[in-house]
Amino acid sequence: MKKKIFLGNAGSSFLGFLFGWLLIYYSQEPIKFFHPVLCLWCVTVQVYDLLSVILKRIHNNKNPFKPDKNHLHNILQLNNFDNKVILIVILVIGVSMSFIGYTVYYYFGSVFSLIIYLLLFIPYFIITVYFNNITS
Numbered sequence: 001m002k003k004k005i006f007l008g009n010a011g012s013s014f015l016g017f018l019f020g021w022l023l024i025y026y027s028q029e030p031i032k033f034f035h036p037v038l039c040l041w042c043v044t045v046q047v048y049d050l051l052s053v054i055l056k057r058i059h060n061n062k063n064p065f066k067p068d069k070n071h072l073h074n075i076l077q078l079n080n081f082d083n084k085v086i087l088i089v090i091l092v093i094g095v096s097m098s099f100i101g102y103t104v105y106y107y108f109g110s111v112f113s114l115i116i117y118l119l120l121f122i123p124y125f126i127i128t129v130y131f132n133n134i135t136s
Contacts (some may be wrong), residue, residue: 019043040117041101045072045094048124055125056132075128078135081093 014020
C-alpha cells in the first residue's frame with residue numbers, strides 16, 4: 001500500500017518556518033550550538049535554487065514572483081528523472097554541500113567558508129541553466 005503525504009502551502013510554509021527558526025535559535029547566544037555561517041550551509045540547495053530562479057526570471061524579463069518550471073526539481077522532472085531519484089539527488093547535493101561547508105569552516109574559518117558558499121553558487125547556476133536549456 002502506497003502512503004502519501006500532502007502538505008500544501010500551509011504545511012510547507014510551517015516546515016520552512018520551523019526549520020529556519022531552529023537554525024537561527026541554535027546559532028545565537030546564549031545557546032550557540034553552531035556558528036551562524038553554518039546555517040547557510042544547512043539550506044544551500046534551497047537558497048541556491050531560490051537565487052537561480054530569481055536571476056533566470058529577471059534575465060528573461062519575467063516577474064520574479066510568478067511561478068514557472070525553473071526550480072531544480074522541475075528541471076529534473078523535465079529531464080525524465082523519477083521522483084525517488086530526484087529526492088535522492090537533492091538530498092545528496094544538500095548533504096554534500098553541508099559537509100563541504102563544515103569542512104571549509106573547520107579548517108579555514110567563517111569568512112573563507114562564506115566566500116566558498118558564494119563562489120559555489122556559480123557552478124550551481126551554470127548547471128541548472130544548462131539542464132534547463134536541454135529541456136527547452
